[in-house]
Amino acid sequence: MSDSDHGRRTIRDVAKAxxxxxxxxxxxxxxxxxxxxxxxxxxxxxxxELGFRPNALARGLLMKRSHAIGMLTNDxxxxxxxxxxxxxxxxxxxxxxxxxxxxxxxxxxxxxxHLDALLxxxxxxxxxxxxxxxxxxxxxxxxLRVPVIYAFAQGPADSxxxxxxxxxxxxxxxxxxxxxxxTRIVHITGEENYLxxxxxxxxxxxxxxxxxxxxxxxxxxxxxxxxxDEIYSQSGPKPDAIFCGSDEIARGVIDALRDRGIxxxxxxxVVGFDNWEVVSKQTRPxxxxxxxxxxxxxxRAGLAxxxxxxxxxxxxxxxxxxxxxxxxNSA
Amino acid sequence: MSDSDHGRRTIRDVAKAxxxxxxxxxxxxxxxxxxxxxxxxxxxxxxxELGFRPNALARGLLMKRSHAIGMLTNDxxxxxxxxxxxxxxxxxxxxxxxxxxxxxxxxxxxxxxHLDALLxxxxxxxxxxxxxxxxxxxxxxxxLRVPVIYAFAQGPADSxxxxxxxxxxxxxxxxxxxxxxxTRIVHITGEENYLxxxxxxxxxxxxxxxxxxxxxxxxxxxxxxxxxDEIYSQSGPKPDAIFCGSDEIARGVIDALRDRGIxxxxxxxVVGFDNWEVVSKQTRPxxxxxxxxxxxxxxRAGLAxxxxxxxxxxxxxxxxxxxxxxxxNSA
DNA sequence: TACAGAAGCTAAAAGGTTTTATCAGAAAGT
DNA sequence: ACTTTCTGATAAAACCTTTTAGCTTCTGTA
Numbered sequence: 025m026s027d028s029d030h031g032r033r034t035i036r037d038v039a040k041a042x043x044x045x046x047x048x049x050x051x052x053x054x055x056x057x058x059x060x061x062x063x064x065x066x067x068x069x070x071x072x073e074l075g076f077r078p079n080a081l082a083r084g085l086l087m088k089r090s091h092a093i094g095m096l097t098n099d100x101x102x103x104x105x106x107x108x109x110x111x112x113x114x115x116x117x118x119x120x121x122x123x124x125x126x127x128x129x130x131x132x133x134x135x136x137x138h139l140d141a142l143l144x145x146x147x148x149x150x151x152x153x154x155x156x157x158x159x160x161x162x163x164x165x166x167x168l169r170v171p172v173i174y175a176f177a178q179g180p181a182d183s184x185x186x187x188x189x190x191x192x193x194x195x196x197x198x199x200x201x202x203x204x205x206x207t208r209i210v211h212i213t214g215e216e217n218y219l220x221x222x223x224x225x226x227x228x229x230x231x232x233x234x235x236x237x238x239x240x241x242x243x244x245x246x247x248x249x250x251x252x253d254e255i256y257s258q259s260g261p262k263p264d265a266i267f268c269g270s271d272e273i274a275r276g277v278i279d280a281l282r283d284r285g286i287x288x289x290x291x292x293x294v295v296g297f298d299n300w301e302v303v304s305k306q307t308r309p310x311x312x313x314x315x316x317x318x319x320x321x322x323x324r325a326g327l328a329x330x331x332x333x334x335x336x337x338x339x340x341x342x343x344x345x346x347x348x349x350x351x352x353n354s355a
Numbered sequence: 356m357s358d359s360d361h362g363r364r365t366i367r368d369v370a371k372a373x374x375x376x377x378x379x380x381x382x383x384x385x386x387x388x389x390x391x392x393x394x395x396x397x398x399x400x401x402x403x404e405l406g407f408r409p410n411a412l413a414r415g416l417l418m419k420r421s422h423a424i425g426m427l428t429n430d431x432x433x434x435x436x437x438x439x440x441x442x443x444x445x446x447x448x449x450x451x452x453x454x455x456x457x458x459x460x461x462x463x464x465x466x467x468x469h470l471d472a473l474l475x476x477x478x479x480x481x482x483x484x485x486x487x488x489x490x491x492x493x494x495x496x497x498x499l500r501v502p503v504i505y506a507f508a509q510g511p512a513d514s515x516x517x518x519x520x521x522x523x524x525x526x527x528x529x530x531x532x533x534x535x536x537x538t539r540i541v542h543i544t545g546e547e548n549y550l551x552x553x554x555x556x557x558x559x560x561x562x563x564x565x566x567x568x569x570x571x572x573x574x575x576x577x578x579x580x581x582x583x584d585e586i587y588s589q590s591g592p593k594p595d596a597i598f599c600g601s602d603e604i605a606r607g608v609i610d611a612l613r614d615r616g617i618x619x620x621x622x623x624x625v626v627g628f629d630n631w632e633v634v635s636k637q638t639r640p641x642x643x644x645x646x647x648x649x650x651x652x653x654x655r656a657g658l659a660x661x662x663x664x665x666x667x668x669x670x671x672x673x674x675x676x677x678x679x680x681x682x683x684n685s686a
Numbered sequence: 687t688a689c690a691g692a693a694g695c696t697a698a699a700a701g702g703t704t705t706t707a708t709c710a711g712a713a714a715g716t
Numbered sequence: 717a718c719t720t721t722c723t724g725a726t727a728a729a730a731c732c733t734t735t736t737a738g739c740t741t742c743t744g745t746a
Contacts, residue, residue, distance in 0.1 A: 031500070032474075034702055045726045050704060057705085058724060080475040081421060082702035085412040086731050092455075092476070100650075102437025103633075110431045110458040117457075117465065122472050124423075125456035126448075127441040134448065141453050143363075144411040145423070169362070245637040272633065302434075302633065306576040306603065319431075365732060376696045381734060388735085389694060413732035416701050 033074045042070045053078075084146060093329055094124040094142035096135065096165075097153045103300065104155055104318060108175055111322020112151060119330060121148070135162045143170070148333035151325050152177050157187050158219035171332035175325040176318075184332075185342045186325050188316040190220045193347030194227035197267050197295045197314050200349055202231070206265035206293055211236065212251045212277060213269025214243035221269055224297070228267060243269070248276025256284060264292055265355065271296040271303040271313055278307045278354065293355035310352035321345055364405045373401045384409075415477060424660055425455040425473035427466065427496075428484045434631065435486055435649060439506055442653020443482060450661060452479070466493045474501070479664035482656050483508050488518050489550035502663035506656040507649075515663075516673045517656050519647040521551045524678030525558035528598050528626045528645050531680055533562070537596035537624055542567065543582045543608060544600025545574035552600055555628070559598060574600070579607025587615060595623055596686065602627040602634040602644055609638045609685065624686035641683035652676055 039049040044063060051057035052067035084090035095112060099105040113123045124147065126138035139162070142150060149170055152161050154177035165172055166180055174185035201209050211228045213221045225238045239254070241247035248268060255263065268274035274296030278288060286292055288309055296304055296313035304311040324345060332338055370380040375394060382388035383398035415421040426443060430436040444454045455478065457469035470493070473481060480501055483492050485508035496503055497511055505516035532540050542559045544552050556569045570585070572578035579599060586594065599605035605627030609619060617623055619640055627635055627644035635642040655676060663669060 035704095036702080046703085047705080047726055047728090048724085051725090054704080058722095060724060063724085077471065077475050079416070079477065079702050080472075081412050081416040081477055082731085083704075084731095085410070085416060085702085085733090086704055088731080090412060095456075100438065100441045101632075102433035102441075106433025106437045106458075107431065109456060110433075110460070113456060113458050114460070114465075117468050117472065120472065122455050122457075122469075122476060124453050125426075125440060125444060126453075127437075127444050129441070129445070134445075137448050138453075140408065141411075141448065141451065144408050145453060146410065146412055272637065275637070300633075301432075302603065302631075306606070366734095367732080377733085378696055378698095378735080379694085382695090385734080389692090391694060394694085410732050413701090414734075416703090416732085417734055419701080 090146040107318035108322035111319035112326040115326035149329035189344035190223040191227040194224040201265040210263040216240040245276035248273035252280035312355040421477040438649035439653035442650035443657040446657035480660035520675035521554040522558040525555040532596040541594040547571040576607035579604035583611035643686040
């Protein structure tokens with residue numbers, strides 16, 4: 025109806041319609057300053073009727089808090105990133121904070137471009153995620169004036185990181201196998217140069233003692249398959265349980281065992297790692313596996329960056345969040 | 356050194372350091388207005404030295420273009436969304452546009468919350484994505500003053516959508532099988548109430564004629580398995596090729612065929628749909644499959660929203676982007 | 687000499703909000 | 717009757733940038 029019919033209504037419109045000044049309108053809506061209860065209600069009602077919503081750009085410009093954070097990831101495929109991003113976003117949306125997603129594709133030029141764009145947008149913080157916990161972040165991240173949190177990635181000494189508790193996850197897996205009476209447990213896992221693989225292997229060794237056997241290889245189904253071939257081509261006692269470093273490896277293991285007519289879980293129990301449903305639900309039998317609770321990592325990282333952006337102090341270091349076991353039928 | 360040592364340098368700082376007014380600094384940096392070449396270079400050099408970068412909030416507030424767009428998705432798991440999001444982000448970052456990611460988790464309350472937040476942030480456009488092309492978007496999307504693009508999702512009649520060309524993808528698959536001499540091709544696919552499944556089935560039927568056989572079921576490996584059981588428990592001629600509606604189904608099919616000692620691709624050739632590498636690389640033999648080019652869909656959607664945000668007119672309708680065949684060893 | 691036109695620069699407004707300082711008026715205390 | 721205190725409301729500054737309109741100064745032409 026009025027001249028400002030297109031576009032959004034501004035606080036001016038509210039103030040004019042309520043017959044008060046802009047400052048009074050602002051105070052009434054935000055509960056700041058001194059306002060008569062009656063006018064406060066009136067302003068609120070009119071703002072509601074007009075469908076007024078404050079312009080986040082103007083607000084951010086003034087308050088020097090944009091209520092937006094950025095997430096930098098090198099994972100294009102999304103297996104790890106999206107659950108975490110969803111967790112972050114889920115937590116933050118209730119606090120009125122939005123999430124910029126930046127896929128760097130492992131390209132330093134792109135990373136720099138994204139980082140600059142985030143800073144130009146005055147983000148309140150940045151979450152850096154990677155596809156492995158021991159990947160170095162881009163050096164530009166180190167000396168920023170905005171807080172940075174590392175999720176599923178390694179930060180510098182004085183930073184805050186959130187990782188899955190790989191050691192605890194491995195222990196849960198092994199202890200479950202022991203609790204169902206298994207004594208000859210073999211660990212088939214991925215590349216030894218992955219920190220996560222080494223941590224899990226150590227935790228496994230601590231529990232099974234010197235009788236244990238760790239087989240490093242690749243993060244692939246094929247490796248699970250050929251690892252079984254290797255075990256059964258040798259003489260000596262055979263395992264009664266296998267703890268795998270990933271669901272994909274577990275799938276290869278299960279297929280290889282079935283090919284040999286070995287019954288799962290009766291003859292050999294199998295536990296995986298990831299709870300990546302497209303794999304773990306589809307093995308025969310369905311896979312008992314360790315869930316890294318990626319969404320929860322996202323939650324915690326989101327809360328942490330929220331705290332930091334409010335100047336709260338956070339204890340630096342690596343926070344390891346517990347994994348949980350998801351029992352299906354393979355163990 | 357100066358009083359504004361913390362925080363970012365503003366255009367004020369640049370102007371002062373260069374001994375010119377703010378307007379001249381702005382004009383010099385943006386190449387607008389009339390500026391002496393000499394002063395222009397000087398301002399640029401000083402801006403560079405100072406590490407000046409314009410505040411995107413202030414700029415957006417004034418120009419009424421935030422150079423940010425939002426992406427609304429209901430897919431928490433990320434299989435489809437993240438490749439598309441990466442495609443969008445990849446295209447837009449070079450145009451200085453950033454991407455807000457909003458995971459709605461299929462919760463209307465959350466969708467509304469995210470949508471409001473995006474509008475408050477003055478986004479230049481919104482991309483709506485879903486996990487299936489025939490999912491209705493939230494009704495609030497229909498009457499916005501910002502442009503909306505639908506990617507892998509259904510929009511209203513006058514909107515612009517980008518879908519994979521399911522019919523063409525199915526044709527490529529069937530024609531490949533025919534070109535290697537297969538004549539008895541069966542189509543095993545997912546739920547009939549998925550539009551994509553019906554489109555592909557029709558395209559298949561058009562090519563193979565009345566001798567064809569379409570088996571609808573679930574989008575699972577198990578269904579692929581039991582479909583093969585069904586085929587081989589009946590009498591009559593057996594297929595020499597199978598076109599599957601998803602890689603997961605194809606995996607079940609391959610496993611079931613191998614269990615029966617049927618050689619792939621010699622006796623029966625198999626083609627999948629998705630090129631979801633975690634599955635298609637790992638089958639034995641590796642799977643020949645149809646790739647929906649999700650990243651390309653993201654590219655196109657990104658470019659489209661960029662155009663719309665610049666007031667360019669776009670032909671409404673569904674743009675179907677070609678799928679490609681990725682040949683491995685199963686066909 | 688006078689004047690048109692252009693070149694180069696700048697003051698000021700605009701964008702939408704929050705916050706500070708101020709002001710008018712009423713109630714309360716002396 | 718006069719000051720003090722309090723309440724409720726507001727004008728104006730601030731945030732940082734772009735853009736409009738205007739102001740000098742200079743060059744060239746009549």
